[in-house]
Amino acid sequence: MERRDFVSNIGLTLALACTAGLAACSKGGGGYGGSTPPPPGNTAKLTLNLTSDLPNIGDFRISNGVIIIRTGTGKTAGDFTALSSTCTHQGCTVATYNKSTKLIECNAPCGHGSRYALSGAVNTGPAPNPLAAYKIAITGEVLTVS
Incomplete structure (x- = not known):
């Protein structure tokens, strides 16, 4: 040759x-388990079973472009936060929710270190904008993010 x-x-x-x-x-976003993609034709981004998914405060899932975090002990929409899982800095998927700091962290794969509050607001840059919030609805034991 x-x-x-x-x-x-x-x-x-x-x-x-x-x-x-x-x-x-x-x-992006998948692979964290416990989440169910919405059925075809449904406008929901994500559905969860409250009996088995996110049982403890601080538990989270990243799936279908959403990070959902349990923030309270009840079974109302106010006991959860649902935000876009797409970092506003470089468009990668946020990596984790840190229970100690109560911040959403974008450490990998981008590695730039942006952090967001539970409201979606930027806590630490270089991310220029907050994460978009999604609507949460609960019917019985089913939580739906849209």
């Missing part, structure tokens, strides 16, 4: 690997 062909093949291999990596990372 000539040097030019070798270099060309390496470039193509790297381009394919990067494309596959970006496609895998762009899924």
Whole structure:
């Protein structure tokens, strides 16, 4: 194999690997378990079963572009916070909710360190804007975010 062909093949291999990596990372938000995607045709972003999901204050889920956090002991909309899970700085998915600081943290994969209050307001930049809030409705044991 000539040097030019070798270099060309390496470039193509790297381009394919990067494309596959970006496609895998762009899924965002899923993988935290316990959440149910809404049924087709439904405008809900997320539904949860209050009997089994988020049983304790500080528990959270990130799914379907939403971070939902249990903030109270009851089963009313006021006992939960639902915000966009898309960081307003670089568009990546926020990483976690820190129970100790009560802040939503965007540490990975962007690594820039933005933090948000439970209201969605920016606590620590460089994020320029707050996280968008979503409506929460509870019917029986089912919580719906829309």
